[in-house]
Amino acid sequence: MTTISPSNVEVKYKQLFIDGEFVDAISKKTFQTIDPRTGHVIADVAEADKEDVDVAVKAARKAFDHGPWPRMTGYARSRVLHKLADLMEERLEELAAIETLDNGKPLSMSKGMDLPGSVTILRSLAGWGDKISGDTCKVNGPYQAYTLYEPIGVAAAIIPWNFPIASLIIKAAPALVAGCTMVLKPAEQTPLTALFIAALAKEAGIPPGVLNILPGFGPTTGAAIASHMDVDKISFTGSTEVGRLIMEASAKSNLKPVTLELGGKSPLIICEDADVDIAVEIASLGLFFNMGQCCVASSRIFVQEGMYNEFLRKASEKARNRVVGDPFQAGVQQGPQVDETQFKKILGYIESGKTEGAKLLTGGKRIGEAGYFIEPTVFGDVKDDMKIAKEEIFGPVMSVLRFKSLDEVVKRANDTMYGLAAGIVTNDLNVANRLSRSIRAGTIWINCYHVSDPALPFGGYKMSGIGREQSLQAVLNYMQLKTVVTPVHDSPWL
Missing domain, CATH: 3.40.309.10 (Aldehyde Dehydrogenase; Chain A, domain 2)
Known part of the structure; x- marks a missing residue:
């Protein structure tokens, strides 16, 4: 495998990813992503605005309401996500180099921790696809009842710049394995690996409209996502100040549930x-x-x-x-x-x-x-x-x-x-x-620190957030729990 250095990193994906295709922003606007080692421009990236959010959400809604993804078995969705994990491993050198170029973290960390850790999270969460089931309930009277889990619908995520690849996987994997479709905004400082993973997701077989990536800025792209009436759930990682704005916009629109992983002073x-x-x-x-x-x-x-x-x-x-x-x-x-x-x-x-x-x-x-x-x-x-x-x-x-x-x-x-x-x-x-x-x-x-694992729920108390990520809890965050009751006549067992 050829080792990739800054001099030969090729930035292939700079457009928005909507409905399975890379496209320019409707406004044709772009913004610069910067190499923090030098302060020089790496690439000009398409800048999504409210109109692009509308197009992406419509694609996600169509894919959820009429597409195959929510209707596939959990096992079938899991297989596709495992294929994405395989592709990430195959392209590890390239992904790690782009992550370091865009974010500034040591290449040894990108290659040795962030990428392998993200693949582990993806595989672990994908494994829940065929293992989530409801309960049968013993109720009073001549009735039988059961519960079942269903995907919540169109999910949205806004991710931070400190762990770009890991944050994307932590948000997208549970939503996708649950059967949701997704619109995701990467941080404007670090959009490049999210777009690269979008291309790998398409190659892995994730259908059009299921995963949409919209680089852009919080006050425009992020605000449009948080307030969108056709987004059913939003997950955000970032500052407590912005988390409040996300929660307020969600409440004022369609009361969409939020998962917030916010600031800390540990x-x-x-x-x-x-x-x-x-x-x-x-x-x-x-x-x-x-x-x-x-x-x-x-x-x-x-x-x-x-x-x-x-x-x-x-x-x-x-x-x-x-x-x-x-x-x-x-x-x-x-x-x-x-x-x-x-x-x-x-x-x-x-x-x-x-x-x-x-x-x-x-x-x-x-x-x-x-x-x-x-x-x-x-x-x-x-x-x-x-x-x-x-x-x-x-x-x-x-x-x-x-x-x-x-x-x-x-x-x-x-x-x-x-x-x-x-x-x-x-x-x-x-x-x-x-x-x-x-x-x-x-x-x-x-007697340790920074120990993380896909099995460990992660989230905060007080103003450090709402909800938990990773583990089974993360998948259930993207599902609705439905109760079904039917009458049963002439049963000797009631």
């Missing part, structure tokens, strides 16, 4: 009985993974006072030794931030940390003159009311806070509008059990 609680070197490893992974651009990032690290100073020293040293550079180069651990907007936002948070009195221990500056590279940054002496301890930074900025007692840290860890994830590092099982029951978050990691 606490990582490190107890003084833990091994400090293990704690540093977990904290570094929890925060710096994917350039800090991760909704569950351990962006509030609470360290018990007996270990606090040693932890700061070792965590700062590890951050200084982190390899930042061109994500296509071997050995690079951290690439650029996704775009200039995010880059400037992160630098603004770093300045606020210094201004508000946090102690900058390492990092804090831009790297180089080209692209959007930021030094891995560690702040000590962070207080709960500082911006860097309250707001989601989404970048390589570690905030370390000191605590004394477990009662204290539980109260402080829960003192946030978010509740997506949390971590606990301790050698005391009683402490682990107590904290895991006390922290209000959708996922709790004990």
Whole structure:
């Protein structure tokens, strides 16, 4: 297999994908997608607007109401999705290179984690196709009853830029295996792999209109999707602010149900009985993974006072030794931030940390003159009311806070509008059990971090979202539960 580098990456798909074909936007408008390593343009991509959304939703509605996809057996749909997984594996090198070019994450991560992980999720969710069934119900009187699951209809998804391929699969796979048709908007920063997968989906045998991909912007494309009267369900991953807008638009249109995976400010609680070197490893992974651009990032690290100073020293040293550079180069651990907007936002948070009195221990500056590279940054002496301890930074900025007692840290860890994830590092099982029951978050990691699996439901408490993704729950999110009752006469068994 030929290894693909930035110099020979071919961007083949730049148009909208509607009703099984690549087409220009009705307005003929395009937008630029940018290489975050350099700030240079990769390609001009078709920009969907409200009119394009209408066309795509009509295609999805026709495919749902009259097409074969919802009427196929679950097993048959599963076979098609497994074929898509095969094609993704066959084109792994090319897909990974485009993902890194468009997003900036290290190629080793795209090839070794994101693509294989996405294929695993796709195969796992596809496997539910022939395994979902209703119940028979014993009811009072001369009746028999049963329940059955049916696809909800035309589903929509709006996905983020931090994990473009994985996010697409997490949204599309459960909807498609359930028998829905879909309209999906990739993030404007990272549209290229979604369009590539659309071509693979067509090759795999997904019928026209079943999967439609509309690159565009939130206030236009996203808003038109969320408010569309003929979309039956919407799933969104992104900021809490935009999640509110999605929910409001859904309620004001046809009251479509929503699944929202929103922001986080996840606490990582490190107890003084833990091994400090293990704690540093977990904290570094929890925060710096994917350039800090991760909704569950351990962006509030609470360290018990007996270990606090040693932890700061070792965590700062590890951050200084982190390899930042061109994500296509071997050995690079951290690439650029996704775009200039995010880059400037992160630098603004770093300045606020210094201004508000946090102690900058390492990092804090831009790297180089080209692209959007930021030094891995560690702040000590962070207080709960500082911006860097309250707001989601989404970048390589570690905030370390000191605590004394477990009662204290539980109260402080829960003192946030978010509740997506949390971590606990301790050698005391009683402490682990107590904290895991006390922290209000959708996922709790004990002595590990960022462990994910298709079998594990994922979602948040409070303003981190509504609903769960992955697992059987994800498929059921795209289905309606129907009850059927019929009379039975002269049965001796009633």
